Amino acid sequence: MCRNVFVPKTNPKPGCQPKPLWLTFDCLSNIKRKQKAWSRYLATRRAVDFDFYKVARNRANENVRKAKKEYEKLVASKAKTEPKHFWTYVKSKVKSKSAVSNLMKPNGNLTTSDKEKATVLNDFFYQYQYTFLRLYVALVRPHVEYGNTIWYPHLKKDINAVEKVQMRATKLIPDIRHLSYEERLKVLKLPSLTHRRRRGDMIQAFKILKGIEDISYERFFTVISTNTRGHNWKLAKPRCNTSFRLRHFSQRIINDWNNLPVEVISSKTVEAFKISIDRHWNQSCIS
Structure with a gap:
């Protein structure tokens, strides 16, 4: 393929991690100065070099805190217009990465590829489309209703905002998504929130x-x-x-x-x- 011929390949160094999204050129420069100051102190063990390192360390830490704060404010201000940046930042803060484990196919064997996993999940939810509703009732609705006795929405905008959660859940069922919300509740035998x-x-x-x-x-x-x-x-x-x-x-x-x-x-x-x-x-x- 042309990609293999003309696109250069690089082999990342072991342990090489991508740079944080908030890391600016000034932050990187201050961090390098701190590291050089520490190396100099380890070589000389002089008090004056240690004092120089502390100044560089404090400046670098303050610069890092400021850069993080400014980046988070920027991401928050653009969360609605540019949600991709928001979720990219959230993903960068998650340390554990989990994937869909192997699933059992109808013949009893386990899936061996992502395509097979997607096929098994698609067949399952297509044949048992109301499974999602049961998951909503068991897992989502309790969170929506948590603390209702204390926080009870009475403004129309708040009532509608909460009700839209269930509206969206009932509309994900293909067979009844064309019905009105009230009709979907009757079919599913669900009361309104x-x-x-x-x-x-x-x-x-x-x-x-x-x-x-x-x-x-x-x-x-x-x-x-x-x-x-x-x-x-x-x-x-x-x-x-x-x-x-x-x-x-x-x-x-x-x-x-x-x-x-x-x-x-x-x-x-x-x-x-x-x-x-x-x-x-x-x-x-x-x-």
Whole structure:
């Protein structure tokens, strides 16, 4: 081939590593001065040479720190317009490199090349396209929902930003990607993340009020006794002067909690409560 004839080849030295992305000409010059100063001190063992080395060392270290900081600021400022530089820098910081291990083919033998690995993975996900959905439910969604009781998005832009994670996940399934998001949720029998946050609030309130959590419910709620229709665990809703207070866990759950029927509130276990509230809300949606 022409490449083998006309393109010169080089053999890198053993242990030769590529230069860091942040390394500038000034940094390299200062590092070389430091190394020369150290070599001179090792040869003479004079105090004056050691003092000269310390000055060169401090100057080199300061130059390196400054170069790293400026490069990271540059990468961060261009992360949206030039993401390639961002991921290149991230990759350079990862010390361990992992590859896809050998996979078992349908005939029971292991793959021997990257092409065979790609074929096995492609066949697997094509035949079991809903496997990705199960992975999303098991691995991704818990991270999206982590800490919802504390951080509960109420601004529309934040709600949409979180919901887009599940929108994207459901659209990766080829058979239903042409449907709307609501239709995809119905086909997959998935609730929206907004609904799951609301449901999670009810479950946490149930745990606190029924003593399942080792927390005194008086710290969050005031239970009121009433002769009106409903259950005996209705909560008082104090006046809120700020929207921040209104969105707090102890405030935002009160309306939903007070509207639950007796058969849901009287559940004996958390699992029974989950089943009862799902049945109640599903019937409410149908009616």
